Amino acid sequence: MSTPLLEIREVSTFYGAVEALKGVSISVAPGEIVTLIGANGAGKSTLLMTICGDPRARSGRVIFDGQDITERPTHHIMRGGIAQSPEGRRVFPRMSVHENLLLGAQSQGIDPAPGLEQAFTLFPRLEERQAQRAGTLSGGEQQMLAIARALMSRPRLLLLDEPSLGLAPLVSKQIFQAIRKLNAETGLTVLLVEQNANQALRLAHRGYVLVTGRITMSGTGRELLARPEVRDAYLGGH
Amino acid sequence: MAYALQQLINGVSLGMIYGLIAIGYTMVYGIIGMINFAHGDIFMVGAFLSLIGLLLITSGGMLDGTAAIILVLALSMVFTALYGWTVERVAYRPLRGSFRLAPLISAIGMSIVLQNYVQVAQGARVKPIEPVVQGGFTLMRDGSFAVQLSTMQILIITTTLAILAIFTWLVTRTPLGRAMRACEQDRRMASLLGIDTDRTISVTFVIGASLAAVAGTMYLLRYGVIDFYIGFLVGVKAFTAAVLGGIGSLPGAVLGGLLIGLIETFWSAYFSVQYKDVAAFSILILTLVFMPTGLLGRAEVEKV
Ligand SMILES: Nc1ncnc2c1ncn2[C@@H]1O[C@H](COP(=O)(O)OP(=O)(O)OP(=O)(O)O)[C@@H](O)[C@H]1O
Numbered sequence A: 001m002s003t004p005l006l007e008i009r010e011v012s013t014f015y016g017a018v019e020a021l022k023g024v025s026i027s028v029a030p031g032e033i034v035t036l037i038g039a040n041g042a043g044k045s046t047l048l049m050t051i052c053g054d055p056r057a058r059s060g061r062v063i064f065d066g067q068d069i070t071e072r073p074t075h076h077i078m079r080g081g082i083a084q085s086p087e088g089r090r091v092f093p094r095m096s097v098h099e100n101l102l103l104g105a106q107s108q109g110i111d112p113a114p115g116l117e118q119a120f121t122l123f124p125r126l127e128e129r130q131a132q133r134a135g136t137l138s139g140g141e142q143q144m145l146a147i148a149r150a151l152m153s154r155p156r157l158l159l160l161d162e163p164s165l166g167l168a169p170l171v172s173k174q175i176f177q178a179i180r181k182l183n184a185e186t187g188l189t190v191l192l193v194e195q196n197a198n199q200a201l202r203l204a205h206r207g208y209v210l211v212t213g214r215i216t217m218s219g220t221g222r223e224l225l226a227r228p229e230v231r232d233a234y235l236g237g238h
Numbered sequence B: 001m002a003y004a005l006q007q008l009i010n011g012v013s014l015g016m017i018y019g020l021i022a023i024g025y026t027m028v029y030g031i032i033g034m035i036n037f038a039h040g041d042i043f044m045v046g047a048f049l050s051l052i053g054l055l056l057i058t059s060g061g062m063l064d065g066t067a068a069i070i071l072v073l074a075l076s077m078v079f080t081a082l083y084g085w086t087v088e089r090v091a092y093r094p095l096r097g098s099f100r101l102a103p104l105i106s107a108i109g110m111s112i113v114l115q116n117y118v119q120v121a122q123g124a125r126v127k128p129i130e131p132v133v134q135g136g137f138t139l140m141r142d143g144s145f146a147v148q149l150s151t152m153q154i155l156i157i158t159t160t161l162a163i164l165a166i167f168t169w170l171v172t173r174t175p176l177g178r179a180m181r182a183c184e185q186d187r188r189m190a191s192l193l194g195i196d197t198d199r200t201i202s203v204t205f206v207i208g209a210s211l212a213a214v215a216g217t218m219y220l221l222r223y224g225v226i227d228f229y230i231g232f233l234v235g236v237k238a239f240t241a242a243v244l245g246g247i248g249s250l251p252g253a254v255l256g257g258l259l260i261g262l263i264e265t266f267w268s269a270y271f272s273v274q275y276k277d278v279a280a281f282s283i284l285i286l287t288l289v290f291m292p293t294g295l296l297g298r299a300e301v302e303k304v
């Protein structure tokens, strides 16, 4: 395996006295789609946020592209090739779709035009809605916007937190297709958190299972899908 | 009729001053959710800096009215901005993430510090200046009453409108303004997009303080007297304006400022000058009780 693009070594993260991550280690190679599955409250979102330095890891290291980014302020990390579409989408509700997208690129100091073009090719719906206030978009449209906004910074690593949450199966399928397409066409590396473990494991090259702050299993998507523990706990007999 | 027109002119020019200060309250509230109680005193500092600038520039006798005012305005904006920036750095930023009341208490402390600092440095005496801008027009006559529009009032209104136009452009059209609005709507998300939120907050204080400096200069030129205590009364009225307009709303701040200016002026003209401050404060209370979101405020509170 080539040197990882992202490497998380023995990371522990706390909320006050609560230890949400207890020495988690994972790695993501360039060009890979890696998924993280786990029950509610397992610490999946915490892990994605810890990569971005918010909250910061109390111990352990986060290495991105060979550089230790554990102690860097969030906005530095996000200027250096990582982007996140966070849990709950978090589009800026009182700004237009267009402005939300521009915000994805502006701190990078890059021309937004190619990013906008890519966003509209990926999600033509957003192009029609450019002038609309993001808060009035449907849930699925907001999700598309959150992903497109993250891509505006032209990241090498995309962190996606439950992109299919609350979406109709058709829309969620559309989003998964978009992720696959990006990965195949641009070599974008993706770390994906999903409730929909079945779909995620089919899409991903590899996966990790997180149980109350600890990694308990890892393997290729196919391997994990075949494991009875995974089937029982996360696939709910689907 | 003529009398009312005169009050309208006076009220609008006073309201512009309140509006400029109210923007500072509303912007800071929007971005970090706190009432910056020291903002009125920043306005006072701005007025004093204009006074010092004016004395320095006119004592040389090199510049005439308009050029001198522009220079005074620019100097006061720059130095007052520095004060605004420092207040945020020293008194508020270290408390970010602390309990909600902490920055509020710190703000009251900052307000006292600024008042005492100016009192000690400049003395407690009222500072008068010679009128810098004189003259004006008589718009109409009604018997013995003449409606006056002074050059000073024209200057206040046009300068304020120009500054408001630049400011509106900055907030709505530039990347900086977009970053400010992003921080206002979801600060954590803004930093996830690579925006330096601490810097953006600093910029907000700097802009708020420089608008307060404009108000300070206008106040000085219009009334000709200032003392270290003006920040309190004018500050509370501007704060009322911000609440009336809907705290967090920029057009609301300007609208609120105009309304407070007009109400105060008409109240003084038709009822009682002594009770003009009571009018302003009654409005604050009535707004808070019956319409806490203000005229242009948002009813829903979106907090993540
Ligand atoms: N801001 C916070 N303060 C305190 N505890 C928190 C905070 N955020 C998360 N936690 C706790 O940390 C643990 C992990 O939460 P996290 O959001 O990472 O879970 P998750 O795996 O993303 O769950 P879900 O699938 O429900 O999104 C939970 O027990 C949660 O209660």
Ligand SMILES: [Mg+2]
Binding pocket: A044, A045, A046, A087, A161
């Ligand atoms: Mg989560």
